[in-house]
Amino acid sequence: MSRKEEFFNHITEGNKTKGEFITLGSAMLDGETIKDAFVKVPLKTMNRHGLIAGATGTGKTKTLQVLSENLSEQGIPVLLMDIKGDLSGLAQPSPGHAKIDERHAKIGLPFNPKKFPVEIMSLSEQDGVRLRATVSEFGPVLLSRILDLSDTQSGVVAVIFKYCDDNKLPILDLKDFKKVLQYATQEGKKEFEDAYGRISSASTGAILRKVVEIEQQGGDLFFGEKSFEVEDLVRTTRDGRGYINIIRLTDIQDKPKLFSTFMLSLLAEIYETFPEQGDSGRPELIMFIDEAHLIFNEASKALLNQIESIVKLIRSKGIGLYFVTQNPTDVPEAVLSQLGLKVQHALRAFTAKDRKAIKLTAQNYPDTDYYDTTEVLTSLGIGEALVSALDEKGRPTPLAATMMRAPMSRMDVLTDAELNSLLDDSKLVLKYNETIDRESAYEMLNKKIEKAELVKAKEKEREAKEKERRITTRTSSSRKSTRQNPVVKVLTSATFIRAVFGILKKVI
Template sequence: MTKETTLLIGGVVVDNTPIDGQKVTISAKSLNRHGLISGATGTGKTKSLQVLIEELSGIGVPSLVMDIKGDISGLGAEGSTNQIIEKRAHHIQMDWIGKRFPIEFMSISDEPGVSLKSTISEFGPVILSKILSLNDTQTSLLSILFLFCDDKKLPLLDLDDLKTVLRYAAGEGKTEIQKMYGLVPINSAHAIMRRLTQLEQQGGNRIFGEPSFDVDDLCRTDENGLGMINIIRLTDVQSKPALFSAFMMALLAEVFEVFPEKGDVDKPELMIFIDEAHLLFKNASRELLDQLDTIIKLIRSKGIGLVFITQTPDDIPENILSQLGFKIQHALRAFTARDRKAIKLLSQNFPESDAYDVESLITELGIGEALISSLDRKGKYTTGSFTNATSLLPYGCFKSF
């Protein structure tokens, strides 16, 4: 029987006292069921993210990280110890050694790094229509234009190419296209042009073009067998949610299309971490959310895991939250009636227990502490790597540090 591969996430705290030798682990086999790291500002989300990425790299699993705040690049430098690290390592009985991890910087903006681009043709009319929030008539016209370009062997590389075809369809080429493919609604052509201009104003021209990025390059390990940590620097796109959504939609669609079916794997082929995940869903159309929902449901079978990082779980649509296999929940603050209502609903998502009142505990967690709920390799809520967890903490739910 193959030994299960697990990731060490932290130690166990009971009644504010660390339990020596007790460790919280997550099964690597369950990570392609996707996950969530959430909590208020300053509660330790970034550290949890860094620990998870390091553990994955250590078992040879590469990661793709959306680094919006610039916090992840430090993984490329060798760490140094201090009293806090030594104390924590003592409690979970591990030999902590500072080391560097292999990283690759990437960018979709003016940040330094490998430029990530895709051609308009690779996006395709369906994905592009959802990104642009086009109606049925506009989507049909876009599909006609893609078909026209395919038949004429005309490359669609960037936004300028697509805008040129739109102008041709609405002008001198209207008769030709209508004769071959059907009616060309001029108002729809103008509407698509306006949507393309809006995307271009947010920097959309930077993610379209050549050379097109090969997603297979994300799945690399270094000479020591450590998984490559691919960091996309996004510190300058926080005010451009349309650009971020377009890029993520294209990336997920490309990964889903290119990666072969894997079924259940002992460890993921690739983990994708989406920091500040609310930017992905902010102002997203119903069509775009439906497309994301479909991809997230099916991408698991490709051996791909997604982890969303955000301040509150309600930043993520419920239909996506319901598919997540593990949660690392840091403290939330109950300053308003809305906050208290949200915490009450969130606490109902954790396994029930007489040992702890989850609703109260979420507001009492300290910096670096979290409630963790995960699945084991058989898809059941795990009680961790120790036997008496059910008498200490809610089933499948650990107060970790």
């Protein structure tokens, strides 16, 4: 048996699966694509998370697109975080190309252009389904982590939430939260001290500054109503295909606080809301985080800790997290060690640091007799990748340099007209894009303060009238007593005065 035949058997045996699966492409040996040596990923293990890595321009985004398309075809909803803004083309079929036909002929797969059900979402003022959450839904612990507060400041936030719960004051947006903070050390200082103890104005001032920081990054757009319901991420079409939900993030690359806030909110809500599934045979939802290095480089410690915890725990909910980045070293080791599927596109060795990173990356993959992994990592072409997945029993599949299949949808963005048409047909846009500003803590406290000030004003007015009445009464009494006193009456009479002046005249 030739080495090529041995390799073919090695790949096909290692990729056997009894259940549903996704075909990524066909394995390569010595730079040649081995037709029908399909590299597969069982759906059963796709909730074990994954990594898509590689240098700029090596095909990471297209791999993400291929995975999303095939998951949608299998009825599994997808959530894409589109930081570069180049994923909306999933909503339109590929126009095709001779090079695509040539690629698929080598792989042994037919090429069928298709469009997929897409929802465009937004955290900011960009067009799309508006994603919002209320401050109350975050709770004191999560909000304190986002704001990166000290233990003392976190205690103040807990007291604020307790006060609002006790007094039925909804905290919906940031202006509600800021108003309660101010009230705690100003108009309502005594009320808070009597019920919860003294709250330092220095602590509330520090918290307010953190809130303003989030506001400046667009947090005032994210916090509010109507809250997004995570169940809407797992919708399917009438023909059974899963929706591909694309969150447009092109305008928040320089707003790490806003992105951290959103990530913490989304992961926490999904974890709390979705039921336990265990190993159900297929995932409930797959989330792809494109340009993940931007998250990890800018993320707060709270976000990193939260992501590490979620990666370890959320698998049992049927949720798979996939990080798309330039180098595996961009992802913390605690997260990297939890990932089942690894799709590694080419890396570039321009510096000594690059070469060291490539050696470390090669050590993350299973040993193989068919490749020098370090060498292959630098020689892969565009649309080629080293793939290592988990089989249905959780064992690593054979490491395969893979000619990746091409996306069935357009590898380009939608035009403005296409985007507008997509949004016009969206049921979620109608559901979430109306801004609601119902009465909440801000309005209620303002009314309470106004009422208290009105009571004070009336009390002052009453006191002023009472004081004036007392003065008037004293003056009136004085005059009355003067009129009635006979001595005063005689001394002030005209006869008495003339008599006095007459005497004085005679003396003179």
